[in-house]
Amino acid sequence: MRVRQGGSESFVVLGDVDLAASGRAEVWYSAGRQVLRLRHGRVVSSAGLPFDWSNSEAVGLPASWAAIGGEPVSYLRVRDEYPGHRMGVRERVVVRRVAAPAALALPGVTEPQWRAWAWFSETAHADAGLAGTRVAPVLPAALFGVDLRAAGEPVRYSRQCLAPDVCVELQPWGAPPAAP
Amino acid sequence: MTPPWRALRFSGPPRIRFGLSLLRTSAFGMVLVFCAPGLQAQPGGPAVPRAGERLSDWLLRQEPARPAAGQGYASGLMWTHPAEQPAQAALQRRVLAGLARPGREHLVPLAAWVKALPVTGRVFLARADARWLQANPDQDPVVDVDTRLVLTRRPGTVTVLRTDASLCQVPHRPDARAADYLASCAGLAAADDAWIVQPDGRALAVGVQAWNAQAQEPPAPGA
Numbered sequence: 001m002r003v004r005q006g007g008s009e010s011f012v013v014l015g016d017v018d019l020a021a022s023g024r025a026e027v028w029y030s031a032g033r034q035v036l037r038l039r040h041g042r043v044v045s046s047a048g049l050p051f052d053w054s055n056s057e058a059v060g061l062p063a064s065w066a067a068i069g070g071e072p073v074s075y076l077r078v079r080d081e082y083p084g085h086r087m088g089v090r091e092r093v094v095v096r097r098v099a100a101p102a103a104l105a106l107p108g109v110t111e112p113q114w115r116a117w118a119w120f121s122e123t124a125h126a127d128a129g130l131a132g133t134r135v136a137p138v139l140p141a142a143l144f145g146v147d148l149r150a151a152g153e154p155v156r157y158s159r160q161c162l163a164p165d166v167c168v169e170l171q172p173w174g175a176p177p178a179a180p
Numbered sequence: 181m182t183p184p185w186r187a188l189r190f191s192g193p194p195r196i197r198f199g200l201s202l203l204r205t206s207a208f209g210m211v212l213v214f215c216a217p218g219l220q221a222q223p224g225g226p227a228v229p230r231a232g233e234r235l236s237d238w239l240l241r242q243e244p245a246r247p248a249a250g251q252g253y254a255s256g257l258m259w260t261h262p263a264e265q266p267a268q269a270a271l272q273r274r275v276l277a278g279l280a281r282p283g284r285e286h287l288v289p290l291a292a293w294v295k296a297l298p299v300t301g302r303v304f305l306a307r308a309d310a311r312w313l314q315a316n317p318d319q320d321p322v323v324d325v326d327t328r329l330v331l332t333r334r335p336g337t338v339t340v341l342r343t344d345a346s347l348c349q350v351p352h353r354p355d356a357r358a359a360d361y362l363a364s365c366a367g368l369a370a371a372d373d374a375w376i377v378q379p380d381g382r383a384l385a386v387g388v389q390a391w392n393a394q395a396q397e398p399p400a401p402g403a
Contacts, residue, residue, distance in 0.1 A: 016311060020243060033315040047312035054254070054309070085255070085378055085400040088354040 001028055002107070003036075004169040011173060012036060022057055038170075040065070041144055041155025042122075043162065044079075051163040052082040058093075065146045065153045068120060072096035076127060081163075090127035091138060095120055101143070106157060106171060117145040117156055140167060227331075229323040235259070235305070236313035236320050242331055253334040254308035256379035256402050259321070260328045264301035272299060286343065293345035304381045335402040340365045352401040359388040361399060378403050 001012050016027035018037065025044055028036040034048030044056040056079035062068055073095045080087040100115045122142040145157035154172065161167035229238050242252055272294065279291040306319045313320035323329070338361050340348040348365035358376055362368040372392060377383045379402040386396045 018243070018311070027311050029311075029315050033312075035309065035311045035315055037311070045309075047307060047309045048315075084397040085403075086354055086398055087255075087400045088352065090354065 002171045002173045003030070004171075005167070038155075040153070041146070041158055041170075042142075043160050043168075046162060049162065049166060051166040053162050054080045054082065056080075061095075065118065065120060065144075065155075066148050068095050068097055070097070077124065091124040092127045093122050093124045095122050098143075100145075104157070108173075109156070109171075114145055114157065116147075116149075118148045120144045120146060139164060227329070229327050229329050231323060231325045233323055234313070234317075234320045235308075235323065235329075236310040238323065238329055239308065239310035239313070239331075252331045253379065253402065254331070255400055256332050256334070257305065257308040258300070258328075258330040258332075259303045259305060260301040260330075261303055261324075262301055262326050264303055265299050268299045268301060272297070289345040290341075290343050293341070302381060308380075332402075338399045338401070338403050340368070342368065352399070355398060357388075357396060357398055358386050359393075362388055376403055 001014070003010050003012055010030055010032070012028040012030045012034075014026055015029045018025045018027055022044075023039050025037045025039045028038065030036075030048075032048065035046065036043060037045040042056075042058075043053065045054045046052045047054070056077060058075050058077050060075040062073055062075075067073075075093050075095070077091045077093045079089050079091075081089060098119050098121045100117070100119050104111075104114055106114055120143070122144070124139050124142075126138050140161045142160040143158065144155050147154050147156050155170075156172060158170045159167065160170070227238070227242055239252075239254075239257075275294055276291055279287050279294065303321075305321070306316075307313065336352055337349045338352050338356075340350065340361055342348065342365070348368075350361045350364045353360070358374045362371055362374065372387065372389050373385060374388050375383055375385050376397075376399050378397075378400050384397070387394050
């Protein structure tokens with residue numbers, strides 16, 4: 001997988017698959033000995049980054065990307081943050097299907113190919129625990145490009161932020177995307 | 181023989197022994213926001229480590245037994261070994277000697293509480309993430325027959341220890357600071373400082389009044 005963080009680019013390799021009650025998570029390793037865990041393309045934990053997540057759990061998340069249609073879907077995300085021992089962070093995440101980005105430069109992928117993916121944004125808000133309470137987003141919105149035509153709904157591209165200033169772009173490398 | 185963990189190089193801040201070396205007293209009194217979830221026995225008992233296996237392997241072996249992710253509280257992982265006990269016992273004696281100095285008679289209950297603490301021989305770890313440990317084998321210690329590992333469930337509280345050795349347990353809140361927990365416990369409004377002992381054994385001093393407020397990490401569950 002190709003990873004862009006800030007202005008730098010690196011690659012991570014899939015080394016393991018962890019099975020837990022919360023589901024199957026891919027474990028990706030970098031040359032810098034950092035670890036990323038992804039579940040359905042979403043970062044659920046990291047280790048060795050300037051800012052790490054761990055124990056991220058989603059409650060009420062649809063089992064598939066295809067199940068998210070015209071209406072936004074909301075789920076509860078609970079996770080821990082390091083450094084700082086901020087644990088049990090609760091966020092209300094809203095997932096909605098969106099139009100493809102206006103422009104995107106992805107090595108090895110043509111514009112017709114990435115425009116053929118289904119695009120989703122995720123916006124996280126602090127979970128105030130009260131119905132109807134509105135709070136400002138806590139992280140920049142995440143963006144996912146999902147190939148719904150392929151088995152397993154692979155996430156072909158994503159941009160996700162673990163902190164306001166720690167954002168990564170992820171692009172699987174080596175597996176050719178489906179032709180439009 | 182040097183225990184295998186002594187060869188580890190930790191990239192984080194220096195580790196502090198289990199709460200004892202940071203017991204600092206002042207004329208204004210102080211409190212500890214402190215607990216050690218690892219001292220609570222895991223239901224069913226800890227899985228016995230196999231001599232020669234890495235900590236990462238032991239952690240991965242615990243996965244199937246955990247009813248749900250998050251039930252094994254990595255931050256509170258207790259790695260103990262008898263070889264560490266003499267040094268910790270000496271530290272405990274130094275702390276008690278400090279508490280017994282003239283002018284600290286009001287800390288007698290706290291000294292008794294410290295004296296009653298078990299010398300666990302806890303070894304501090306850089307991380308308890310199995311996959312990170314595998315990617316960083318110089319940080320992945322090897323167990324031996326005397327190693328004891330306990331992985332507990334995540335507690336839902338933070339415990340405040342007053343200078344009179346009384347305890348106050350407060351439900352954990354993700355963004356609550358030390359001052360918030362003190363405010364939940366009677367008789368602590370005048371405290372100027374607090375020591376936070378996190379479940380992983382790290383300890384830090386924080387100011388809890390407006391005049392000495394500082395950026396600080398919150399107490400974690402079980403702190």
